[in-house]
Amino acid sequence: MFRKVMPYLLVFALCGCKTEPSQKENPQKEIKVAFMADIHFADVYPNLDESDFKGIFDSVQNRSSLLRTMNAQLHSTRLFNENYFAFFAALDDAVAKGIKTIALPGDFSDDGQPLHIKGLRKILDRYAAEHDIEFFLINGNHDPTTPFGEEGGKSDFLGANGKAQPLMSEVGKYRANEEYQNPTQVVADLKEWGYEDMVQELHNHGFFPKESYRYWSTPFSEYSVEEYTFQKAKTASDLARRNYRLETSEVLLPDVSYVVEPVDGLWLLALDANVYLPKEDGDFSGAGIGYNEVLTHKKHLIRWTENVVKEANRLGKTLIAYSHYPMVDFNDGASKDIAALFGEKAFQAHRIPSDLVGETFANIGLKVHVGGHMHLNDTGVFTTKKGNTLVNIQSPSLAAYVPAYKIITIKNPTQMEVETVVLDEVKGYDTFFGAYEREHDFLASHFEDEVWEKNILSTASYLDYTKTHLQELVRLRFLPSDWPEELVQQLLNHNGWELLTALDSEEKIKAELQKEELTIEDFSSWQGMDLIVDFYKFKNGDELAKRDMDSQRLKGYRFVLKKWSEQTENTALKQFAVIFKKQMEGEPAVNFSIDLKTGELQRD
Numbered sequence: 001m002f003r004k005v006m007p008y009l010l011v012f013a014l015c016g017c018k019t020e021p022s023q024k025e026n027p028q029k030e031i032k033v034a035f036m037a038d039i040h041f042a043d044v045y046p047n048l049d050e051s052d053f054k055g056i057f058d059s060v061q062n063r064s065s066l067l068r069t070m071n072a073q074l075h076s077t078r079l080f081n082e083n084y085f086a087f088f089a090a091l092d093d094a095v096a097k098g099i100k101t102i103a104l105p106g107d108f109s110d111d112g113q114p115l116h117i118k119g120l121r122k123i124l125d126r127y128a129a130e131h132d133i134e135f136f137l138i139n140g141n142h143d144p145t146t147p148f149g150e151e152g153g154k155s156d157f158l159g160a161n162g163k164a165q166p167l168m169s170e171v172g173k174y175r176a177n178e179e180y181q182n183p184t185q186v187v188a189d190l191k192e193w194g195y196e197d198m199v200q201e202l203h204n205h206g207f208f209p210k211e212s213y214r215y216w217s218t219p220f221s222e223y224s225v226e227e228y229t230f231q232k233a234k235t236a237s238d239l240a241r242r243n244y245r246l247e248t249s250e251v252l253l254p255d256v257s258y259v260v261e262p263v264d265g266l267w268l269l270a271l272d273a274n275v276y277l278p279k280e281d282g283d284f285s286g287a288g289i290g291y292n293e294v295l296t297h298k299k300h301l302i303r304w305t306e307n308v309v310k311e312a313n314r315l316g317k318t319l320i321a322y323s324h325y326p327m328v329d330f331n332d333g334a335s336k337d338i339a340a341l342f343g344e345k346a347f348q349a350h351r352i353p354s355d356l357v358g359e360t361f362a363n364i365g366l367k368v369h370v371g372g373h374m375h376l377n378d379t380g381v382f383t384t385k386k387g388n389t390l391v392n393i394q395s396p397s398l399a400a401y402v403p404a405y406k407i408i409t410i411k412n413p414t415q416m417e418v419e420t421v422v423l424d425e426v427k428g429y430d431t432f433f434g435a436y437e438r439e440h441d442f443l444a445s446h447f448e449d450e451v452w453e454k455n456i457l458s459t460a461s462y463l464d465y466t467k468t469h470l471q472e473l474v475r476l477r478f479l480p481s482d483w484p485e486e487l488v489q490q491l492l493n494h495n496g497w498e499l500l501t502a503l504d505s506e507e508k509i510k511a512e513l514q515k516e517e518l519t520i521e522d523f524s525s526w527q528g529m530d531l532i533v534d535f536y537k538f539k540n541g542d543e544l545a546k547r548d549m550d551s552q553r554l555k556g557y558r559f560v561l562k563k564w565s566e567q568t569e570n571t572a573l574k575q576f577a578v579i580f581k582k583q584m585e586g587e588p589a590v591n592f593s594i595d596l597k598t599g600e601l602q603r604d
Helices: 021-025 083-096 114-131 195-201 203-207 230-236 291-297 299-315 335-342 346-351 355-363 433-446 454-458 462-482 485-491 496-501 506-516 528-548 551-565 572-584
Strands: 031-035 056-058 063-065 101-105 134-138 153-158 164-168 215-217 243-245 252-254 258-261 266-271 318-323 368-371 378-383 389-394 404-412 415-422 592-595 601-603
Touching: 031 266, 031 318, 083 114, 083 404, 083 462, 101 266, 101 318, 101 368, 114 134, 114 195, 114 203, 134 203, 134 266, 153 433, 195 203, 203 258, 215 230, 266 299, 291 299, 291 355, 299 318, 299 355, 335 346, 335 572, 355 378, 355 389, 368 404, 415 528, 433 454, 454 462, 462 528, 485 528, 485 572, 496 506, 496 528, 496 551, 506 551, 528 551, 528 572, 551 572
Parallel strands: 031 101, 101 134, 266 318, 318 368, 368 389
Antiparallel strands: 031 404, 056 063, 153 164, 215 258, 243 252, 258 266, 378 389, 404 415, 415 592, 592 601
C-alpha cells in the first residue's frame, strides 16, 4: 500500500564532495537507447482457463485469441490487436541492431489489466534473459487508469458469429444488447490494476533498483550520489516511501519516478507525470493532461528534476529525460490556428503543454526529453529568454500511423543522434483478418450503417494497414466530431482541380501551372477526402508522411495551399492552408542530430 509520506528531501545531498577525476576524464563510448512509446500492449493469447469466456479460435495459430472488434479499432486512435505483433517486430529490430537499453515512455498497456500486464512482463523477461536487454518503464494514463485500481472490462471484444462480446471483471457490470452483442461474460483479470499491483508485476524493469545498476534513486530518496549503495536504494524503493500529498487533499498519491544509470555515463530520468485529482464521489479524474497539471499539482517533481540535472552536470553524465507526456507544443506552431478554425477543444487541445511547461523545464537545465501520449512523430524546440533550450522528441506509437520507434545514440558528451525506425513490415499482422471477415459479414447483414470499409483486410503491409486505419478513423470519427461543416462541404465531393478553379479562372491557373511544371491531371487525380487524410498523415507523421506521397502529389498540395493562403479574405480554406503548411514545415523529426551545447538540430 501507498501509506506513509516521506518529508521532501533533495535526492542528492549537495555536500560539496569533489568528483573523482576519472568520472569526468574517461572518454565516453557510444551509447544507444531505444524509445518505444504507446505500445498499448494487449495480450491476444492470454490464459483464459479461469474465465467464463474462452476466446475465439484462431485457426492460423491453432489456439484461442482475445480480440477487440475491428469496429472498435476503427473508432479509436490506437489499434488493440495487431500492435501485439508490432511490439515483437520492434523488439526484434532492436535486437538485430544490438541495442541493449530500451525505454517504454508510458501506455505500455491498454488500461493496466492484469491479464495484459502479466503477458507484457513475460515478454520483457524473455527478451531481457535471451538478449541481455534492460527495459526501463514509466507509466502513462492507461497504466494505470486510476491510482488504486477499479473494476473494468469492455463491451466490444469480438465474440462468436462476428458479434461484439462484452467482457467484464465482475458480474452485473454491463448488460448486453443481444441484438448486436453476445451475452456478457466475466473475465476477472480485466479489472484495472492500480500502481501497487502494476509496478510489482513489472518490478524487474526500472521501477525498482538492481545490483547491476550504477545508480538508482527516486524523488523521495535521502542519499547523495557519493553515499549510494544498492541496499540504500532498495530501502528507498519501498512503495510506502514513494508518495506525495496534493495541497487540496489529505489523500496520499503514488509517484514512481526514478533516475537510473544503467551503463557508465548515461542517466535516464523516468518522470511519472500522471496527475490524478480527487472527485466528490471519492473517485479520481483520469491522468491524460500531463505537464500542465504537473506544474500545479506535482511541484516536487520539478524541484527533483532540477537537482537531477545539476548532479548529472556535476558528474559529467549524459541525461535523457522521458515520460508519457510532451513538454513542448507538438503542432509545429499551429496550435492557435487550429483552435481558431476547429475550436478550442478540437484535436486534443487540452493536452498541448503550455509555454510555461517548456520554460520551466528548460530553465532548470533540462536539454532533452522524449515523450509519447499523442501517437505522433514530432520534434519540438523551446528556447527561453535566458537562452536555455529544451528539445522534446515525440516518439510515435507502435499502434497507429506512423508505427515507429526512436533510437537515440549518444555520440559524445555534446552530441546525440536521433533515428526513427518505421515498422513497414510486421510478421503476423494479418493473423486475425478471417475473424474480422465474420464481423464484417454480421454487420453487413444486420447493421448496414455500422459497416466499415473492408479494404483494410486487403492491405499488403503493417504500414499500409495503419494508413487505412487512419483513413477510416478520419471518416468515422474525426470528420463528424472535429471539423466545421462549412469546411467539410468545401472539400468533400470535389477533386483537386475543382478545388483549385473555384478560386480563380482556369486560364490563369493553367498559366501558373505551366511555370511550376504541373498539369491538370496532377490535381484531378485526387479528391478532397485524400487531401484531408493526407493532412492527418502530416499531423501524425510529420516528415515521415512524405514517404507515402509521390513528389508530384506533394508539389500539387503545396501549390493549392499557397493559392488558398494568399486569399485576402480570412476564409476557412485559408485558415486550413495555414495550418497544413505549418504541419509540413516543422523541425527535423526523422533522422537528425542534437548539439547539446546550443540545442541546435541538424538534419541527417
